[in-house]
Amino acid sequence: MQSRMTRAVSAVALALLASCGEQLPETSMDGIYTAQQSERGEAVFETLCQRCHSVQEFTGRSFDAIWAGVPAAALYARIANTMPLDQPGSLSVVQSTNLMAHILEENGMPAGDRPLEGDMDWLMTITLARPNE
């Protein structure tokens, strides 16, 4: 039979252990792409998107109006499945994640060590959020 004290101490130890583990990203502010991805994405954007868009359309208040609070999967799917408008579905996973990294970077969301992946289950767990102005 454990004493109340022992149980309390075990609970604290467990909580500490949990917080030592790798933190899973929760929002796009948690470093969900690499600097290299956004750099490559910028080049892809210039080649495939710039004839119809400027990146400003996808940043700041314009970003908030559509994407703030939405799962990252939605932005990924919008790009990967519907763009370029005249050639939907033509982008590779790598092009799509690089493009998305570029858009996140332009919004002031920090880069991290973990590359952005085109994994819808993973992207569903991450909420799009911008730095506070």
Ligand code: HEC
């Ligand atoms: C031929 C013109 C054209 C090209 C090229 C194009 N788009 Fe679009 N895009 C549009 C139009 C028009 C809309 C808005 C209309 C709609 O909802 O379909 C749009 C909407 C979007 C949206 C959703 C709206 C928003 O503000 O978030 C995203 C994201 C997007 N485009 C990203 C891209 C990316 C990334 C590329 C490059 C791979 C690209 N587009 C290439 C025409 C284009």
